[in-house]
Amino acid sequence: MDAIILQILNGLDKGSAYALIALGLTLIFGTLGVVNFAHGALFMIGAFCAVTLNKLFSLSFETVDPTRTDFLGNPLKVKTPYLVDWFGPEVGASLIDWAVPLSILFSIPIMIGIGFAMERGLIKHFYKRPHADQILVTFGLAIVMQELIKHYYGANPIQTPAPDAFRGSLDFGVLLGFDPNVIIYPYWRLVYFAFAALIIGGVFAFLQFTTFGMVVRAGMADRETVGLLGINIDKRFTIMFGLAAAVAGLAGVMYAPINSPNYHMGMDFLVLSFVVVVVGGMGSLPGAVAAGFLLGVLESFASMNQIKSILPGIDQIIIYVVAIVILLTRPRGLMGRKGVMED
Amino acid sequence: MLGLNKKDSTLLLIVAAMVLLAPFILNPFPADSAMAQFNAGYPDLMQRFVIFGIFAIGFNILFGLTGYLSFGHAAFLGVGSYSAVWMFKLLSMNVIPAILLAVLVSGVFALVIGFVSLRRTGIYFSILTLAFAQMSFNLAYSVLTPITNGETGLQLTLDDPRILGVSATADGGIPVTSLFGMEMRSTFTLDAGAWLFQFNTGYYFCGAVLLLAFYLAIRIFRSPFGLMLRAIKSNRTRMNYTGLNTKPYALAAFVISGMYAGLAGGLMASMDPLAGAERMQWTASGEVVLMTILGGAGTLIGPVLGAGFIKYFENIFSKINEGVLHQWFSFLPDGVENGAVWVVEHFVGPGWHLTLGLLFMLVVTFLPGGLVEGGQRIAKLFRRKSTEPQDGATQSHPAE
Amino acid sequence: MGILEVKNVNKSFGGLKALSNVNLSVAENSVHAIIGPNGAGKSTLLNCLVGKLIPDTGSVMFDGQSVLGRTPYEINQMGISRVFQTPEIFGDLTVMENMMIPCFAKRDGAFEMNALAGVARQRDILERAEQMLVDMRMADKRNMHAASMSRGDKRRLEIGMCLAQEPRLLLLDEPTAGMARADTNNTIDLLKQIKDERDITIAIIEHDMHVVFSLAERITVLAQGTPLVEDIPANIKGHPKVREAYLGETAAAA
Numbered sequence: 001m002d003a004i005i006l007q008i009l010n011g012l013d014k015g016s017a018y019a020l021i022a023l024g025l026t027l028i029f030g031t032l033g034v035v036n037f038a039h040g041a042l043f044m045i046g047a048f049c050a051v052t053l054n055k056l057f058s059l060s061f062e063t064v065d066p067t068r069t070d071f072l073g074n075p076l077k078v079k080t081p082y083l084v085d086w087f088g089p090e091v092g093a094s095l096i097d098w099a100v101p102l103s104i105l106f107s108i109p110i111m112i113g114i115g116f117a118m119e120r121g122l123i124k125h126f127y128k129r130p131h132a133d134q135i136l137v138t139f140g141l142a143i144v145m146q147e148l149i150k151h152y153y154g155a156n157p158i159q160t161p162a163p164d165a166f167r168g169s170l171d172f173g174v175l176l177g178f179d180p181n182v183i184i185y186p187y188w189r190l191v192y193f194a195f196a197a198l199i200i201g202g203v204f205a206f207l208q209f210t211t212f213g214m215v216v217r218a219g220m221a222d223r224e225t226v227g228l229l230g231i232n233i234d235k236r237f238t239i240m241f242g243l244a245a246a247v248a249g250l251a252g253v254m255y256a257p258i259n260s261p262n263y264h265m266g267m268d269f270l271v272l273s274f275v276v277v278v279v280g281g282m283g284s285l286p287g288a289v290a291a292g293f294l295l296g297v298l299e300s301f302a303s304m305n306q307i308k309s310i311l312p313g314i315d316q317i318i319i320y321v322v323a324i325v326i327l328l329t330r331p332r333g334l335m336g337r338k339g340v341m342e343d
Numbered sequence: 344m345l346g347l348n349k350k351d352s353t354l355l356l357i358v359a360a361m362v363l364l365a366p367f368i369l370n371p372f373p374a375d376s377a378m379a380q381f382n383a384g385y386p387d388l389m390q391r392f393v394i395f396g397i398f399a400i401g402f403n404i405l406f407g408l409t410g411y412l413s414f415g416h417a418a419f420l421g422v423g424s425y426s427a428v429w430m431f432k433l434l435s436m437n438v439i440p441a442i443l444l445a446v447l448v449s450g451v452f453a454l455v456i457g458f459v460s461l462r463r464t465g466i467y468f469s470i471l472t473l474a475f476a477q478m479s480f481n482l483a484y485s486v487l488t489p490i491t492n493g494e495t496g497l498q499l500t501l502d503d504p505r506i507l508g509v510s511a512t513a514d515g516g517i518p519v520t521s522l523f524g525m526e527m528r529s530t531f532t533l534d535a536g537a538w539l540f541q542f543n544t545g546y547y548f549c550g551a552v553l554l555l556a557f558y559l560a561i562r563i564f565r566s567p568f569g570l571m572l573r574a575i576k577s578n579r580t581r582m583n584y585t586g587l588n589t590k591p592y593a594l595a596a597f598v599i600s601g602m603y604a605g606l607a608g609g610l611m612a613s614m615d616p617l618a619g620a621e622r623m624q625w626t627a628s629g630e631v632v633l634m635t636i637l638g639g640a641g642t643l644i645g646p647v648l649g650a651g652f653i654k655y656f657e658n659i660f661s662k663i664n665e666g667v668l669h670q671w672f673s674f675l676p677d678g679v680e681n682g683a684v685w686v687v688e689h690f691v692g693p694g695w696h697l698t699l700g701l702l703f704m705l706v707v708t709f710l711p712g713g714l715v716e717g718g719q720r721i722a723k724l725f726r727r728k729s730t731e732p733q734d735g736a737t738q739s740h741p742a743e
Numbered sequence: 744m745g746i747l748e749v750k751n752v753n754k755s756f757g758g759l760k761a762l763s764n765v766n767l768s769v770a771e772n773s774v775h776a777i778i779g780p781n782g783a784g785k786s787t788l789l790n791c792l793v794g795k796l797i798p799d800t801g802s803v804m805f806d807g808q809s810v811l812g813r814t815p816y817e818i819n820q821m822g823i824s825r826v827f828q829t830p831e832i833f834g835d836l837t838v839m840e841n842m843m844i845p846c847f848a849k850r851d852g853a854f855e856m857n858a859l860a861g862v863a864r865q866r867d868i869l870e871r872a873e874q875m876l877v878d879m880r881m882a883d884k885r886n887m888h889a890a891s892m893s894r895g896d897k898r899r900l901e902i903g904m905c906l907a908q909e910p911r912l913l914l915l916d917e918p919t920a921g922m923a924r925a926d927t928n929n930t931i932d933l934l935k936q937i938k939d940e941r942d943i944t945i946a947i948i949e950h951d952m953h954v955v956f957s958l959a960e961r962i963t964v965l966a967q968g969t970p971l972v973e974d975i976p977a978n979i980k981g982h983p984k985v986r987e988a989y990l991g992e993t994a995a996a997a
Contacts, residue, residue, distance in 0.1 A: 035466055122704075122708075125708065131465055131466050132410070132412045132469075133707055133711065135412065135414075135466070135469060136632065136636060136703065136707045137703075137704050137707040137708060139629060139632075139703065140700045140701070140702075140703030140704035140707060141700070141704055142700075143629075143696060143697070143699065143700030143703065144697055144700035144701055144704065146700075147694065147696045147697035147700060148689075148697065150693075151689060151693075151694060151697070267626070271473060271477055271625060274470050274473070275470065275474055278467065278470050282466075312485075312486045313481075313482055313485045313486030313487075316478075316481035316482060316484070316485045316486070317478045317481055317482060320474040320475070320477060320478040320481075321478070323470075323471075323474050324459065324471065324474060324475070327463060327467060327470075327471060328459065328462060331463060331467070346859075346861055346864075348863060559859075562858070562859045562861070563858050563859070565861055565862055565863065566857055566858050566859055566860050566861060566862060567847050567851070567855070567857050567860055567862055567865065567868075568855075568856060568857055568858040568860075569858070569862075570836075570840060570843065570844065570847075570862055571844070571847070573833075573835065573836060573840075574833050574836065574840075574844050576835065577833040577834055577835040577836055578831055578832065578833050578834065580827075580831050581831040581832060581833060581904075582816075582844075583814070583815040583816050583819075584793065584815055584816075584819055584824070584825050584827075584831065585816075585819060585824075585844060585845050585848050585904065585908065586816050586817075586819035586820040586845075586848040586849075586852075586853055586908065587816055587844070587847075587848050587853055587854070588814075588816050588853040588854045591854040591856075592854060595856060595858070599858075
C-alpha cells in the first residue's frame with residue numbers, strides 16, 4: 001500500500017508537467033487547428049527564464065578583503081552579489097533564494113510575447129496549409145529555439161535550486177499513519193503539483209466563466225459558425241496562443257528545480273506530451289489533463305522494481321504502449337470528440 | 344533504356360555520371376589552397392552523401408507519393424545497422440549477406456509497425472510512427488542490451504565467431520569489411536599536381552547501390568503502383584469508391600521505404616562496422632524528413648539533392664570557426680568586422696543546427712516544393728523571358 | 744425483382760431516427776430518382792447502399808447479394824459506382840491519370856502489386872482511358888491538372904471515371920448541386936446519353952425538380968426517413984401527399 005502511494009506521488013510531478021504541456025497543445029490545436037511541434041521548446045524557454053533570473057540575481061562584483069588571505073597567502077577576493085549590496089544582506093539573499101518563484105512574474109510577459117510573435121509571425125500563415133506542413137515548420141522553429149538556447153547557455157544542464165524553505169522532504173507516510181521514512185516526498189514537488197492544479201483550474205475557470213472563454217469554446221466546437229456570427233475570432237485565437245505559451249512557460253519555470261534545465265528538455269517532453277494529447281483525445285482539454293496525470297502515474301508504476309522484474313524494460317516504453325493500444329482501440333482517444341482530426 | 348523513357352534515362356545517366364565522377368566534382372580546389380576547406384571529396388563524406396541519398400529516396404516513396412508523414416523512419420535505419428553488424432560478427436565480413444539481412448529485417452519491422460500505424464491517418468499516423476521509433480530507441484538502450492550493446496553500441500570483437508571468415512586476422516586485428524575480398528576501406532589516391540583525388544572502394548560500392556536504388560525508385564514512380572500511391576495522397580475517398588483498397592498500397596509503400604532505410608543502415612555499418620541506438624532517435628528521423636522536403640518531396644531527384652545538400656553544408660559549416668570568420672571579414676573596419684563575426688558565428692560550427700532549423704522553416708514556408716521547385720521556378724523565369732514574344736499560350740503543363 | 748432491393752432498413756443516430764422501414768426496389772436498366780425535402784434521409788440511405796454506414800436492421804441486396812458489412816471498395820467492385828455531391832476526383836493528377844485509375848481498378852481488382860510494370864506500357868488501360876475521355880468529350884483536357892478544371896468539367900470527369908468501371912448501378916448524389924443552369928443542362932444531356940447508350944441502372948438523389956423530371960422513369964419520395972410514394976413521374980407531380988410533404992409551404996401559399 002505504501003509503495004503504491006509513493007508511486008502515485010512520484011508520478012504526479014511528471015504528470016503535472018505532461019498535463020500542463022498537453023493542455024497548451026490542445027488549446028492551440030482546438031482553437032487554431034494547428035499542430036505545434038514547437039510547444040516543447042516553449043516549456044524549455046520557460047525553464048530558462050528561471051535560469052536567467054537566477055543568474056541575473058546572482059551577478060556579483062569582486063572586492064578584495066585585505067583582512068583575510070586565501071590558501072596561497074594572497075588577499076582574499078570576495079564575491080558580493082549586487083542585490084546584497086543594494087538591498088542589504090537579508091533582503092538580497094532572500095531575493096536570490098526565491099529566484100525561481102519570482103521568475104513566474106518575469107516569465108509571463110516574456111512567454112506571452114513569444115507566443116504572440118510566433119502566432120502573428122509564423123503560425124497564422126499556416127492555418128490553411130496541411131497538417132504535415134504545420135508539423136514541419138514548427139519542428140524547424142523548435143530546432144531554432146533549442147539551438148539558440150544551446151548557443152547562449154551551453155549544452156550542460158544548469159542547476160537551478162528551489163528556495164531553501166522548500167528544499168527538504170515531507171514524510172508523507174507519517175501523515176497517513178505509515179512508518180516514518182517510507183513515503184518521503186520533496187516539498188518542491190508538492191509545490192509543483194499544487195501550482196499545476198492551480199493553473200489548470202485557472203485555465204478551465206477562464207474558459208468556463210468569462211465571455212472570452214465562451215467564445216473560444218464555441219470556436220473550438222465549430223469555428224465556422226462562430227466566424228459567421230461576426231465575432232473577430234482570430235484576435236481571440238492570438239490571445240489563446242499567448243496563453244498556451246504562458247502555460248507551457250510556467251510549467252517550465254517551476255520544473256527547473258526538479259530537473260536541471262538543458263536545451264533538449266523541450267523535445268524530450270514534447271514527444272511524450274503529444275502522446276498524452278493523443279491518448280486524452282485530440283481537442284479535449286479534460287482529456288489532456290487526465291491523460292497527463294494518468295501517464296505520469298503509469299510511468300512511475302512501471303519503474304517499480306517488482307514490475308520491472310516481471311516485464312523488463314516496461315518503464316521505458318509504457319507510455320508508448322498505452323498510446324498504441326488506445327489509438328487502435330479508441331481512435332478518438334479517451335475523451336476525444338467526433339469529427340476532430342478525422343480527415 | 345532499361346524500360347525507362349528518354350527523360351528518365353537521361354536523369355539516371357546524369358546521376359550515374361555524378362556518382363562516378365564525384366571524387367573530381369567534389370574536389371575542385373587544390374589541396375593546399377585556402378579554398379580546400381570547401382572540398383568534399385573525402386571517402387567518408389562521399390559515402391555519407393550516397394547513403395543518406397538512399398535513405399531519402401526510400402523515405403520519399405512513402406512521404407512523397409502517399410503523403411503519409413512518418414516521424415520514425417530512423418528506427419529502420421538503426422535496425423538495418425544492427426542486423427548488418429550481427430552478420431559481420433556471426434557470419435563473415437562480406438558486405439553482401441550483411442546488407443541482405445539488413446534489408447530483410449528492416450522490411451519485417453516495417454511490416455509490423457506499418458500494419459499497426461497505417462490503421463490511422465494524418466497526424467495520428469505521424470505520432471504512432473514516432474511512438475514506435477522512440478520505443479525502439481528506448482528498448483535498444485535498456486532491455487535489448489544483449490542484442491544492441493546498449494549505450495556503447497554494437498561493435499566487432501576479436502572473439503566473434505564469423506563462421507565463414509576468421510575471428511581475427513593473422514596479425515591479431517579485427518578483420519575489415521569487404522566485398523569478396525575487396526576491402527571497403529581501401530582507397531586509391533590520384534596525385535594530380537596540386538590536386539588530390541581519392542577513389543574509395545566503399546564509396547563506389549555504395550554508389551552502385553545508390554544507382555540501383557534510384558533506378559528502382561524511378562520504376563516505382565512510373566508504375567501503376569506509383570500512380571495508385573499518388574492517388575492515395577490526392578483523394579483517399581475517391582480511391583475507396585473506385586473499388587481500390589488503399590491499405591495494402593500504403594503498407595507496401597511503407598515496407599518498401601522501410602527496406603530502403605534498412606539498406607542505408609546496412610551500408611552505413613558496412614563502411615564502419617558499428618551500430619548505436621542514437622541512429623534511431625527521432626531527431627534522426629527528422630533529418631531525413633528535412634532532406635526530402637528540402638530537395639523536393641514527390642520528385643525523383645529531390646531527395647538525393649536534399650541529402651547531398653544537407654550533408655555537404657553540415658560538413659562545411661561545422662568546420663568554420665571564429666578564426667576563419669575573422670579571416671573572411673578582415674577587409675571590414677574593426678568594429679564592423681567583430682559585429683559581422685558575432686552574427687555569423689551563430690550559424691557556423693556547432694551552430695550548424697540553427698542554420699538547419701532556419702532553412703527548414705524557410706523551405707516549408709516559401710518553397711514547399713524544395714530545391715526542385717526552386718530550380719523549376721528559375722528555369723521558368725528564363726524561359727518566359729526568351730519565349731514571351733512569340734508564344735502567348737497560357738495552357739498549363741503539369742510537371743512530369 | 745430489381746437489381747437493388749432495400750428491405751425494411753432502419754437507421755438511427757443517437758435518439759434520432761434517420762431511416763425507418765425503408766423499402767425500395769430499383770429495376771434493372773431504369774433511372775430511379777429519390778427525392779424528398781432536406782433531412783428526409785436521402786443521404787443516409789445512399790450511405791447505407793455504398794457501405795459508408797451500416798443500417799441498424801434490414802437488408803440491402805444488390806443483384807441477389809447482400810452489401811451489408813462490406814467496405815466501400817468491396818461494394819464498388821460488386822458493380823456500384825458513386826458520384827458525389829461535390830466532385831471527388833484526384834485533384835493533383837492529370838485528367839488522363841484520373842481516368843486511368845478506374846481502368847486499373849476494373850482490370851486488376853482492389854489491389855495489385857505491379858510496382859515495376861510501367862504505366863506507359865499498359866496499352867489496354869491507355870486505350871480504354873483515352874476512349875472514355877473521348878466519350879466524355881474531354882480528350883483535349885487530357886494533360887490538365889484535374890483540380891484546375893471548372894466544376895462542370897470535374898463533374899463530367901467524375902461521371903466518366905465511374906463509367907470507366909462499367910458499373911451495373913450508378914448512384915448520383917445531387918449531381919447538379921451548386922451548378923449554373925448551363926452546366927446543369929449539360930449534365931442532364933450527358934446522363935440522358937449515358938442512359939441511352941449503355942446497359943446501366945441509374946439511381947439519382949436530387950433536389951432540382953427540373954433534373955428529376957427530365958431523367959427519371961420512377962420516383963420515390965422520401966419524407967422523415969420513410970418512403971411516402973413511389974410512382975412514375977407523371978403521377979408524382981400532382982400527388983397530394985407529395986405536395987404536402989415535399990412542397991408543403993408552396994402548396995399552402997398557393
